[in-house]
Amino acid sequence: MDGDQTPEEQVEIGESDQGPQFDDQVELIDVFKYSLDQRIMDGCVISAVLEPRGQDTIVAVSVTNKIVIKDTETSLNITETIRCIAAAPFGDGYDCILIGTDSSVICYDVHNNLTVFRNDVPDGVNCFAYGKLGDNEDAIYCGGNCCIWGFDRTGANTYWTVTGDQVTTMCLSDYDGDGETELVIGSPDFEIRVFKNDLMRAELMETDEITCLSHVASGCFAYSLNNGTIGTYVLKERQWRIKSKSNVSKIFNFEEQGLMVVVWKQGKIDLRFSHNGEVLSRESVSTPVASATLMRKGEDSIITVVSLDGKVKGFKVQRATHGAIDKTQQLIREFGQKKHNLMMELSNYEQEEQMTEAEKDRDFRIPADTEVAVLFVVNCEAQLLSLRVEASHDIPIRNVVIFAEGLFEGESYIWIPPNEHQSRSTIDIPLIIDKDSTNDLHTKVFLGHVDSNKLMVMENTRILPRFCRFTLLKEEYQKYFYMPTCWIKFDINPKVVKLSEWVLESFTIDSSLVEMFDEAQGEFKFLGLRPKHEKSLMFRISHTQKTFEIFHDSIETLGAMVQSYASFFQIQNMECLAHFPDVFEEAEGILEEIEPMTEVRDRLTTELQERQAAVKEIIIRAEDSISIDNIPEARKCYIRMKANDAAARQAALLRWNNQERCVKSLRRLNKIIENFARLRVGEPGRQIVVSCRSAIADDNKQIVTKILQYGASSQ
Known part of the structure; x- marks a missing residue:
């Protein structure tokens, strides 16, 4: 350990x-x-060969925003705030330094002392990965806010796609063992996403923010989380994990x-x-x-x-x-420990056999056929999902320990009766569900009478369905339902034989009611289970017309349901019709303001450069005046420099505010495109991203909402 x-x-x-x-x-x-x-910035250290036939040397970023190279007296000064660095073999037998800032990516050749390329990345670069992705050529991949950029050795843009959240770490690894590398990215939303070329291949839900990803062996990558967990995935399956302080x-x-x-x-x-x-x-x-x-x-x-x-x-x-x-x-030593445990267990059995009937009565023995049932119970009035633990023969429950990854703080929950004399045979433990993910609940129930000096431990494992926060409403609870305004509609795939199988696996629903989903047609209303108000959900299914409509006001939840549905029935490609009027209006507003904000940014950048040039010129004039002992002229220069410096600072502040607003809008737009792409499966989802980007680049913004609503194939 x-x-x-x-x-x-x-x-x-x-x-x-x-x-x-x-x-x-x-x-x-x-x-x-x-x-x-120098004091070094957290996470900004690499090794690189910077000269032909040279050796590896350390390159780091100081807290003063300078790039420090070992064994060299000079340091590289970057005007923009540096977020990350990497190295790529773009030179003839040596590496170039890749610098990610809050607004651009810079490729610098130390050997020739020149900038190979500098490309604007409006939302900044958080991390790098270099290598061959799928059938693409070697390139550098830059993780930003809700998007990923790819550039070749000349700086040409060769790759772009959107993600569900900020990209904080990434690596290239053969995730599925097919001989081609995939791009594995980590985000603060607890998800590891895998991209095959520009199509998202898989989503792996973890329990905290992803802080580090690295390819460590063939078909294997390692990860770390913000809560101290490390582990590896091997060919789609998590192999092991260890949690540290x-x-x-x-x-x-x-x-x-x-x-x-x-x-x-x-x-x-x-x-x-x-x-x-x-x-x-x-x-x-x-x-x-x-x-x-x-x-x-x-x-x-x-x-x-x-x-x-x-x-x-x-x-x-x-x-x-x-x-x-x-x-x-x-x-x-290992076998000695096992022998000790077995001997202790045998000793307990021998002591029990030697007890008299009177002693057994006083010892409150638990019947051998005692069972513990672990059930999910829904309280529609309180909109709450609970885990019910029931012990047969009215045996008191003295303690319950639940282990569930990411469900409880510290991944475990302990229930102890407030008073040992209040122990009962049935208890309800409320479950607070924050994310739509399947979870295994491992329970250990301690049984025993209040006056007993021995306890029986019963273990049980239940699977928490992915969409367990929704439950099918019965007639008496229809008053809690309200009709959502947003919906999606898609055709039922021929592979879907029994829709009830997916519903039973994914939702908290009575198995006796699940067969209704295979009937010719019907409407099924669900209630969201959370302590706070949760949006309603409704399925409208027509097996005769082969259509499936889902009504819900959260596009993220609908995207998760579509991906779960496609994964369960192994559907490779699926298109849909989407209706989200508020999101469409928001996207149109962002698209309308992007061009004016870009024009303002360019104008403010030009103005800032002019102010900075004026300040430099005045400083030179002032130094010249001092050198010829013309103090009155130097004093005038410094007065003018103070005024120009204040104007330059004001211009810089205006540019920074405009840039922040622009980045925020682009981040939200990328998030919207990603959400609508997740409403489709396979190639139709990828085409949503490609078509939206092409429409924006061609200044054909009016068709973006049509692409989001009807899909790329309709254009």
């Missing part, structure tokens, strides 16, 4: 436990250390196949197996970490850790000198 992990830490290991085996123990040995003499700074693969390096922000460095998370070796640094990278020094791979205070330390992996691990002793 990790030294900084909680006692409740759990490791989840998949069925596959095959991986590289090491007969000898390895250890991390520090090989060098030095200081960059601290956060991860960087994850990257090591030269040995199947090994990965995890660097924690508080200074710990782990060398782990990627297939099960087992720690192979561990080291640490004494100061908080900014980031880490893997460098090549001759034949060796050096794990280089850069601290926030600029201190750099390198570690090399080598075989341990104190001999091989004694696996025999380790096995003996």
Whole structure:
């Protein structure tokens, strides 16, 4: 176990436990250390070969917004705020530095001291990934706010698509094992999204904000969350996860196949197996970490850790000198622990057999056929979903422990009766559902009479349906329903044999009522279950006309339902008709104001540059006047400089406000396009994004809402 992990830490290991085996123990040995003499920005450290036939060197961003290169006295000054950096082999045998700022991406060639290209990215760049995506050529991919940009070595725009939220981290990895790499991105909305070319391939729901993604082995990528969780996905399935108290700074693969390096922000460095998370070796640094990278020094791979205070330390992996691990002793200890547990259990049975009838009566024994039922119960009046735990034979419930990933704070919930003499055989535990995601509820129920000194533990697992916050309304509760104004309509796919199967898996519904969804036609009203007011939902199904209409006012929820429906019945392509008048009006308003805001931004940028040039000119004149001892003229120059400086600051503030408004509008527009794309499946969803972008680029904005409503095929 990790030294900084909680006692409740759990490791989840998949069925596959095959991986590289090491007969000898390895250890991390520090090989060098030095200081960059600068405080370093969190997450902004890379290694790159900046000269032909050169060696890897450290490149970092200081907190003063300068790019610091080891062994060089000069630093690169960037006028825009730097958010991230990366390296790409765009030079002839060397790397160029990629700089992501709050408004652009810059490719800089250190060897030739020139800017290869600079492209505007209105909403800024948060992270980079470089490589080959699907059948595209090698390119750099920039994660922004609700969109992803791709540029080739000349700066040409080769890729663009929208995402559901801000992109905070990304990597290229073969997610599905088909031999082609996919783009894996992480967002603050707890989702990992996988793009195959420009089509979203999968969504993986996690329990917190995604902070780091990295390809670590063939068909395997690692992830970390803001709550300290790390883990790996192998060919679409999560292989394992471990939760820690601290956060991860960087994850990257090591030269040995199947090994990965995890660097924690508080200074710990782990060398782990990627297939099960087992720690192979561990080291640490004494100061908080900014980031880490893997460098090549001759034949060796050096794990280089850069601290926030600029201190750099390198570690090399080598075989341990104190001999091989004694696996025999380790096995003996494991079997000894198992023997101890079995002997304790056997002792309990023997004590029970030796008890007299009087002792058994006083001991309040629990019948052998006692069962515990775990059910979902809906209270329509309170609009609340609860988990009901019932024990047979009226056995008191003394304690309930529930483990559910992402459902409870800390991923667990403990119920204890307020007074031990108030224990009862049936309890209801309210469930607060914030996200539409399937969840496994692992319950441990402790049974026993109040005066008993022994408890029975019953374990149970229930699957929480993805859309469990909606329940089918009965006639007596129709008053709680109101008709939504927004809807989508699509044709029922021939693959759909029984619609009831999808409904039963996805919603909280009585199994005796589910057969109604396979009837010729009907309307089915659902109530949203949340402590706060939730929007109603209605299905209108016609099997004779092969149409399915869903009425609901949340476009995000409808998109999730469409994707769930298509995934359940394995539908590859699906088009639909969408009606969201408020969203259409909002999109039209954004499109109308984008062009004026862009014109204002260009005018303010020109004005700011003129003001800055005037200030520089006045400073030169003032210095010239001082050099010839013309103090009165210098005084006039400084008075004019003060006025021009104030005007330049005002122009900069106006430009910044306009830029923020423009970025906010573009972010919302990208989000709208992404939501409507999710109402379609496969190629029709991809074409929504492509067609909307083409319409905006061609200044044909009036057809954008038509594309969103009817789909790209209607144009």
